[in-house]
Amino acid sequence: MLKKSMKNLPTPHKWLITAVAGFLFVLFLLPSEQASAYKNTSSTLEIGKRYSLDIKTQNIVAEETAEIEEIENRQSFKVKSGDNLAIIFKRAGLSPQETYKVSQAGTEAKKLLKMLPGDSIELDINQDGQLVNLFYSYSATETLAITQNEKSEFVSSIQTKPVDTRVNYAQGSITNSLWNAGRKANLTDNQIMSLAGIFGWDIDFALELREGDSFYVMFEERFIDGEFIGAGDIMAAQFINQGETYTAIRYSDGNFYTPEGRSMRKSFLRAPVNFKYISSNFKPKRFHPVQKRWKAHRGVDYAANRGTPVMAAGDGRVIKSAYDQYNGNHVFIQHGEKYVTKYLHFTNRKVKVGQTVKQGQIIGTVGSTGLASGPHLHYEFLVDGVHRNPRTVSLPKAQPIDKKEQANFALVAEQRLEQLNNSKRIMLAMN
Template sequence: MRFLKNRFSYIIALSLVSVFLSCKEDNSEKELAENLVEEIPDPVKEYGYILDDFKVVRDTIKSGDSFGAIMDTHGVSRTQVYNIMQAVRDTLDPTRLVVGKPYAILKTKDTISNVQAFIYENDRINYTVVDLADTITAYRAKKPVTVKRKVASGVITSSLSAAMDNEGLSILLSDMLADIYQWKVDFFKIQKGDQFKLIYNEKYINDTIYAGVQNIEAAVLTHYGHPYYAFSFGRDSISGFSKFYDDEANSLQSFFLKAPLKFSRISSRFTRRRFHPVQKRWKAHKGTDYAAPTGTPIWSTADGVVVASSYTRGNGNYVKVRHNQKYTTQYLHMSKRNAKVGQHVKQGDIIGYVGSTGLATGPHVCYRFWVNGVQVDPYKQNLPSSEPLKETLKPDYFLAIEPLRKELDSIPFKIIKTTPKL
């Protein structure tokens, strides 16, 4: 009896082990099967097409390329090319493809490999599609763009652009910041230790590819110990550009720009007595010389009418602009003039390019400034400001900038690290 009981217990134990092993084997097979299931990747989609459905050819427009030649290379007949060009000319001018611009051609995956679409990238965001699948159609579209809000700060040790480069910020952002402050801050007198903080937005294609700066919302530049605030509020009705005001609602835009060009140095200032490098004698220099590479654009420092655009032995190529009955400016030694007498110019319009024509030893522009017919030093003038913010808009303005100012003030300035002398 005891023997049968032990045997019965043994059989039950063996059965449980068998069931356990069977379950374990089944689970292992299930796990193995699950691991063998391949993850299907999401289809690659671009320009509104699923690229996996096509044979994709990517290239860039090269010198000598034409739309017809590109199409011919991919088996499109001349008759078809003509029909395409006639159908799409209002959307894409095939005769004006720009060298260096990328394009893509989508072709069928069969042996015939017919062209189904031609996509031309106008810039990093905008592109034009010529669809040939059924009927010939063309349309413009944009790549998906996301905007990321960012803050930055930095300290100036030599120049604004160098300081921003040290912080890993783009040269475009440096240009935009300089444009905002060009009416209030003389960047030729920028000081070591001046600091900046800003709030700005960047664009990204497909959330990952950097596509440039969208705008600056607010900034503060500390110059000679004085904080210059700038807040974007509204747009200019003519240019469409953002307008900037300070923390007291004063416009940052002045009637005159501080200088007639970018990225230069003052090689000679307004003076009553200077030794002329060409004539080799002492004489008055009633202008401000800005040294810059040949071909650098020169712009009008204020709105006005061109009253002279000519050449003389001393001035070389020059342009003179009358801004109103009180103010006139002149720009000398241009390599090329870009304005005609009687032409109305806006502040910032390119009226010529830096050169060394006339009595000049090197490439520069001599900028001359008249007040009521008398030549003066523009840096010593109390120049008029642009149109102020309307009183009715000021309550909305102060309400809008309050959180921006708090955010700016909360951004820490960079600390200048100095090496102690031994």
């Protein structure tokens, strides 16, 4: 429109409009420094003449380009078998001097000595082939960062990613085994083993499970930046075995208690070995398979693979660790003044007389030494010197939760039970 209108104007008018437009451009569209300079010389501007503009360039583009180049020069190196920092740096074209400087970057830099095959380290290398930064993620949440300070010295620090913890639930019904039911409920192997450990003092999972038994589990799940990194601890669980309900609540001390505050952990394990089956029960009279005569069988024989670890059934002190032609390699443990447990036919003994042991500690491995027809653990349980059936004897309870913690635990237990019951109702409604 402007061009068409100007065609009909006299030439002097055209020059006037062009001059005014140019002047406004200088005043309002140029940067302030150039506008000021041209205001001072506006009286000498000539129409139709070209003027050069001395515009200073900014460093923004150069800085952005440098950052991009630095990112583009980040290289990732996977740790191979036999690798160390020097070998990886040589592969990256870095000098031994840089290897030394990085290794001296502070206490945290020693984590580079524990790199494992399959781990990765990332290196920022500039255009001169020199190291700028190093990053080593040694866990899902922690990364070792080695960077240069203002003196161009390498320093180390740990960068930690926040973990988001969420609550999830699972339920299962027994058809043939806890393991299969747990896998069907999408529990991890560790969660299934933890579940067995929580209720293992009350339920014999090898012999007492029945079809139709069920469980409910509330557990933590961990996320970083919205990405699942793994399952956390079980927070509460319930197991219904042959119509009897067992409930466990995890407290801040890491132990599990009944809703009333009694410890789920008993003073003794019901079975101190992961066995295949019971080859011989506690009996007043049994025909001995080796001696070929009738005699009392004062313990329980747990058939298991040779070399299977055997655990101490409870805390105590080893009063015998020896070998003889009848018991083979055997270990006896005294538990206070009242209880003694005996473990026979080991392949190897792992403890010595006088040694203090903790419940669950490995004391030997299953074998068939002495008078034994095959690999198994012969386990005896004595109360005041009298042999009792290890599978049916009443096990003493462990200490309840500390009195100082009872009020706080009651609040936690109430909350956990409400969450567990709500999840059960939702799951049942969905099914």
